[in-house]
Amino acid sequence: MGRIRNPKELHSYREGLVARRTGSKKVIAVCCGTGCNASGARKVAQAFVDEIQKQGLAKEIDIRPTGCHGFCERGTLVLMHPEETLYTRVKPEDVPEIVEKTVKKGEILEKHLYDDPVSGAKHIKEQEIPFYKHQERLILGKNGLIDPTKIDDYIALGGYEALAKALEMGPDRVLDEVKRANVRGRGGGGFPAGKKWETCRNATATKRYIICNADEGDPGAFMDRSVLEGNPHAVIEGMIIGAFTIGSDEGYVYVRHEYPLAVKHLTVALEQAREKGFLGKDILGTGFGFDVKINRGGGAFVCGESTALMASIEGKVGEPRAKHIHTVVAGLNGKPTNLNNVETWANIPLVIEKGADWYTKIGTKGSPGTKIFSLVGKVNNTGLVEVAMGMTLRQIIFDIGGGIPKGGEFKAVQTGGPSGGCLPAAKLDLAVDFDSLWEEGSMMGSGGMIVMDDKTCMVDVAKYFLNFLKFESCGKCTTCREGLRRLHELVTEIAEGRGTLDTIQLIEELAATVEAGSLCALGTTAVNPVRSTLKFFRDEYLAHVNEKRCPAGVCKALITYEITDACTGCLVCKKRCPEGVIKGDKKEKHVIDTTKCIKCGICNDVCKFDAVRVY
Amino acid sequence: MTVKFTINGEPVEAQSGQSVLDVARRYGFEIPSLCHHEAVTPYGACRLCLVEIAKGRRRKLTTSCNYEVLEGIEVITGSPAIRQHRAMVLELILAEAPDAEPVRELAKRYGVVISRFKTTRAVAGEGPRDCILCGLCARVCTEVVKADALAFNGRGDKRGVGTPYSEASAPCIGCASCASVCPTNRIVVKDTKDMREIWGREFALVRCDSCGAPVMTEAHRDHAVKLGPLPADYYKTCTACKRKSLSGRFAKVGS
Numbered sequence: 001m002g003r004i005r006n007p008k009e010l011h012s013y014r015e016g017l018v019a020r021r022t023g024s025k026k027v028i029a030v031c032c033g034t035g036c037n038a039s040g041a042r043k044v045a046q047a048f049v050d051e052i053q054k055q056g057l058a059k060e061i062d063i064r065p066t067g068c069h070g071f072c073e074r075g076t077l078v079l080m081h082p083e084e085t086l087y088t089r090v091k092p093e094d095v096p097e098i099v100e101k102t103v104k105k106g107e108i109l110e111k112h113l114y115d116d117p118v119s120g121a122k123h124i125k126e127q128e129i130p131f132y133k134h135q136e137r138l139i140l141g142k143n144g145l146i147d148p149t150k151i152d153d154y155i156a157l158g159g160y161e162a163l164a165k166a167l168e169m170g171p172d173r174v175l176d177e178v179k180r181a182n183v184r185g186r187g188g189g190g191f192p193a194g195k196k197w198e199t200c201r202n203a204t205a206t207k208r209y210i211i212c213n214a215d216e217g218d219p220g221a222f223m224d225r226s227v228l229e230g231n232p233h234a235v236i237e238g239m240i241i242g243a244f245t246i247g248s249d250e251g252y253v254y255v256r257h258e259y260p261l262a263v264k265h266l267t268v269a270l271e272q273a274r275e276k277g278f279l280g281k282d283i284l285g286t287g288f289g290f291d292v293k294i295n296r297g298g299g300a301f302v303c304g305e306s307t308a309l310m311a312s313i314e315g316k317v318g319e320p321r322a323k324h325i326h327t328v329v330a331g332l333n334g335k336p337t338n339l340n341n342v343e344t345w346a347n348i349p350l351v352i353e354k355g356a357d358w359y360t361k362i363g364t365k366g367s368p369g370t371k372i373f374s375l376v377g378k379v380n381n382t383g384l385v386e387v388a389m390g391m392t393l394r395q396i397i398f399d400i401g402g403g404i405p406k407g408g409e410f411k412a413v414q415t416g417g418p419s420g421g422c423l424p425a426a427k428l429d430l431a432v433d434f435d436s437l438w439e440e441g442s443m444m445g446s447g448g449m450i451v452m453d454d455k456t457c458m459v460d461v462a463k464y465f466l467n468f469l470k471f472e473s474c475g476k477c478t479t480c481r482e483g484l485r486r487l488h489e490l491v492t493e494i495a496e497g498r499g500t501l502d503t504i505q506l507i508e509e510l511a512a513t514v515e516a517g518s519l520c521a522l523g524t525t526a527v528n529p530v531r532s533t534l535k536f537f538r539d540e541y542l543a544h545v546n547e548k549r550c551p552a553g554v555c556k557a558l559i560t561y562e563i564t565d566a567c568t569g570c571l572v573c574k575k576r577c578p579e580g581v582i583k584g585d586k587k588e589k590h591v592i593d594t595t596k597c598i599k600c601g602i603c604n605d606v607c608k609f610d611a612v613r614v615y
Numbered sequence: 616m617t618v619k620f621t622i623n624g625e626p627v628e629a630q631s632g633q634s635v636l637d638v639a640r641r642y643g644f645e646i647p648s649l650c651h652h653e654a655v656t657p658y659g660a661c662r663l664c665l666v667e668i669a670k671g672r673r674r675k676l677t678t679s680c681n682y683e684v685l686e687g688i689e690v691i692t693g694s695p696a697i698r699q700h701r702a703m704v705l706e707l708i709l710a711e712a713p714d715a716e717p718v719r720e721l722a723k724r725y726g727v728v729i730s731r732f733k734t735t736r737a738v739a740g741e742g743p744r745d746c747i748l749c750g751l752c753a754r755v756c757t758e759v760v761k762a763d764a765l766a767f768n769g770r771g772d773k774r775g776v777g778t779p780y781s782e783a784s785a786p787c788i789g790c791a792s793c794a795s796v797c798p799t800n801r802i803v804v805k806d807t808k809d810m811r812e813i814w815g816r817e818f819a820l821v822r823c824d825s826c827g828a829p830v831m832t833e834a835h836r837d838h839a840v841k842l843g844p845l846p847a848d849y850y851k852t853c854t855a856c857k858r859k860s861l862s863g864r865f866a867k868v869g870s
Contacts, residue, residue: 479662512703517703
């Protein structure tokens with residue numbers, strides 16, 4: 001069917017789709033998100049297609065390459081519906097056996113089941129796995145059910161029904177619903193979307209723009225990527241509803257050029273939405289028209305900042321401007337512009353479909369709904385997790401994330417990307433929402449969550465993020481350009497044992513000015529890592545300064561490697577030492593020539609007897 | 616529209632659309648700045664014009680050059696916190712522009728004689744260390760002269776300003792507007808009898824038909840004629856001679 005001309009046609013079209021899909025047909029969903037793709041998911045999906053063909057099962061089984069299921073640690077993931085059996089770490093060569101035994105005979109192949117590193121238990125169904133069990137996957141959940149290149153998959157799940165409903169409700173009621181739901185911007189600021197929409201709608205103008213910010217640049221963050229790759233129509237539908245409410249006929253998705261799969265799926269989705277009549281003129285017969293263009297970003301972190309992003313779309317250098325006049329009043333091309341990020345837009349159809357009363361029951365009072373976090377770093381279950389706001393850091397890191405690998409000890413968690421703060425173990429019971437994180441000197445940001453263990457040096461962490469940000473600063477304003485560079489210099493001095501108490505004092509003075517005086521949020525929040533580590537891990541800074549010692553054994557200038565009496569003389573470290581500075585014969589205690597050691601740590605990594613000491 | 620508000624508690628009046636910086640200076644309040652010039656759009660790069668602005672219950676530090684006046688706001692131009700931040704900004708600027716006299720003077724007024732930061736980017740012996748990356752040169756070149764010969768390059772701590780690839784720039788017309796707005800007088804212009812040297816290029820000068828004084832570069836004249844509306848003939852004489860001949864004509868009309 002081509003163009004859908006009115007809401008009634010949409011309902012019947014969906015019913016037709018659902019009727020054809022229910023019944024005995026099985027679906028094998030192969031996660032083909034970027035993470036699983038890297039471990040060969042496309043080949044696995046193809047192997048399933050070939051095997052199903054070979055066995056003559058094509059009519060009974062659908063192979064569906066889907067977007068990211070979130071559990072990247074265990075890719076390639078294969079989820080079999082309707083049984084909900086989840087196989088992890090599937091390789092193409094495993095496929096014939098899976099089809100033969102599990103698909104045809106219903107036998108469970110234990111070796112592909114998820115085995116919990118904490119309890120040792122094996123789980124068959126996705127929902128039984130702790131990683132999934134504690135999540136509330138309102139947005140991400142659909143990723144496992146949809147082939148992002150097929151709009152029918154989305155429509156079959158009720159897609160674009162929220163749009164139809166919004167068109168019937170009219171802009172006033174839609175706005176009221178979004179305001180009552182108190183949807184807060186998931187891009188970092190947490191500003192209420194409804195309020196933003198209202199200001200933009202009320203601004204005097206003949207033209208208004210809608211923008212989706214998909215310039216996700218935080219190191220280790222990939223939630224927006226996964227939503228765009230796995231369920232692009234949810235974002236598009238949210239944008240159309242926003243455009244209808246605000247009175248816009250033109251929208252942009254500003255997406256990183258480094259996200260080719262997201263661009264591809266979005267392009268396909270836009271084409272299909274146009275064919276079906278959800279975009280273009282006279283959407284669903286209402287006379288309302290809207291279309292979306294894709295603008296690819298050129299790799300500047302600062303272009304995630306709204307004014308820099310708009311300058312970039314205009315073809316100018318991506319540099320922020322002062323926002324004394326907000327972009328909702330004068331944004332892209334000087335016209336009122338409403339910008340929200342990917343996840344915020346993806347929340348909108350849910351709010352309209354199920355209503356503000358339903359939405360506000362999830363999460364906390366001040367921050368309703370769910371939030372997707374990319375849980376990475378020193379944690380057992382890395383991946384994307386979507387939880388109701390208000391879940392504690394402990395629940396996210398330990399219950400869902402499975403705790404710290406290799407018996408390590410939790411030390412800190414950095415939330416909110418490079419400009420977030422590092423929170424210590426004492427804050428593990430903090431209920432995570434926009435406001436609680438701000439109060440602790442960190443932030444929600446776009447949802448990055450980097451877990452650090454006891455082998456992480458907090459001075460080194462501050463140094464790392466300052467290095468990232470000084471490079472990504474656009475350089476327009478003095479405080480950010482010079483300030484971050486100087487902060488990096490000062491922290492480096494401490495990391496290299498050249499720092500004094502005055503250095504710490506100067507860091508604190510300078511950080512206050514960078515925060516107070518910078519032009520955009522990149523500068524004002526860039527001091528969070530150094531400030532929060534100074535606040536919560538001051539002792540570690542003092543050890544570097546006073547004792548010239550790096551307690552975590554990370555800062556190279558301050559550490560020495562030594563082989564202890566536990567050495568069995570196995571020769572492994574000697575062979576692997578890139579500098580050849582380990583001496584000693586077989587079954588004889590080895591010795592490192594510390595004058596020539598480059599402190600790469602390989603000896604420590606390869607030693608099976610825990611005989612390398614770092615001090 | 617007239618807007619009423621206060622600066623340091625004193626009531627002031629301004630027209631909407633004016634900046635807090637301009638109004639404050641008109642009333643005699645001192646706010647330092649290095650990247651502001653009336654000829655170009657406010658940019659907010661140097662951060663020295665930071666002031667505190669209270670709007671209703673909200674109070675924040677912000678730059679005054681690009682903040683348009685609003686009814687009822689309360690502006691504080693020099694609280695201890697503001698002075699402290701300005702001193703720190705000056706310390707940052709001074710570190711990379713230790714040879715710039717205006718920066719040194721301003722810094723001294725904020726109690727900064729020596730920066731605690733080492734000069735690292737500007738290399739001693741490779742020309743004067745006095746560019747503060749305010750971008751006035753590039754902004755005037757683009758916005759006013761419309762020649763687009765200068766621009767920022769790089770980003771973050773690698774930011775610079777000048778001609779593309781630091782080579783002689785084809786669109787440069789040698790007008791030297793950049794040099795005239797540079798707050799630290801870093802841009803070197805060498806005028807000889809018939810030639811001007813700037814940004815690594817030489818430009819022939821147009822000399823006044825009546826007195827022989829230099830009027831402008833030939834490239835500047837051609838650029839001005841192209842932009843219009845005045846004909847090439849207009850640029851044959853210098854401003855002083857034009858004034859002289861004009862006053863002569865006025866005198867005739869008067870008699």
